[in-house]
Amino acid sequence: MKDLIKMLIWVFFIILAFVLQANHFLSLGGINPNLILLVIFGGVIAKKKILEFLILISATVLLSTVFLPYWLKEILILGSLGILALLLKKLLTGNNFFDFLILILLGTLGFYSIINFRYLFANPPAIAAELIYNVILGLITIFVVKIFFYEEETGIKS
């Protein structure tokens, strides 16, 4: 039951990310943060079992056919990057906070290297702005998750 609720929370976050991403809702100065990347890499950090993570990726791909049906290739690339990150997770620092930030940085650059290598050199300020934006949102996510889990584990309101 607890696992089901956790999965539903993840599904909620995936749908929220899709809706905000598709509508450029959090776009600042024309820079749209990569919320789907944040959710997937959040999953890399939070999910301890490979099977759970694969279910998360499958749910993301399935939901993308509804919310972002025209950009399936991009979602598959993000999913693949997520799986790669999960496999190479042991090579990171082991600290969830730093690992998440490292994954956001590498993931953003990795995504554009695969999807459109030319873009990396075409507009470096836009890449830098997106990296900063993604990291800030990542920090906010960590902060929120920390409060949530702190409360859940200790029962003490932070």
Next chain:
Amino acid sequence: MMPKKYILSFILLAVLFGVYFYQKNIFISLDKFKNYNSALTELRLENQGLRQNIQELTNKLNLNSQPYLTAQVYSRYPFNNNQSLIIDAGFKAGVKVGWPVLTAEHYLLGKIIKVKADTSEVETVFSPNWRSTVKIGPLGAEALLVGGRQPRLEFISTNAKIDLDNDVLSVSPDLPLNLFVGKVSEVISQPAASLWQAKLKTDYDPNQLRKVFIITDYEGFD
């Protein structure tokens, strides 16, 4: 004990003050009402002007010489590396790859690159993969239009005479001749450079596009 006449005088004074302030408020309210009314009249006039502009633009879009299709923008590319659009016209509507897409009459936006049954993907001049030849200004200086968030004009000869706000027109063989692309917003000229660069600005925001026009029956050289 206070005499009755003092109490009555006090009440009278209070009533007088009350009437005075009440009237003052009435006049202030009347002034406000007048201002609202004049603002409303201004808005009505502005609205009429905008309606006329819309009508003029609609009339302009009567592309009698060139058959066209109108399509709604379904979806915009969700990430930052591209500015392509999905529109609600596909091969069921006869759309073909390569057909030019406009934002308004003679305003080039891009071209169709993928066609599905009911939808098509439009590569715009804001896509980093966009490359097309253009001419700049009244003397027609040639340049290469390189797409991107801020499209650039490259390989401009140092002998070319170009100024800010010069019109940039498409002369690419795969698109109709002389479609308006935008205007020169900045010329980047370095003394040592053998070729110049310039930045392009458009009158519209690609993120705000809701409707586009596809020129049909166009067979360009690819």
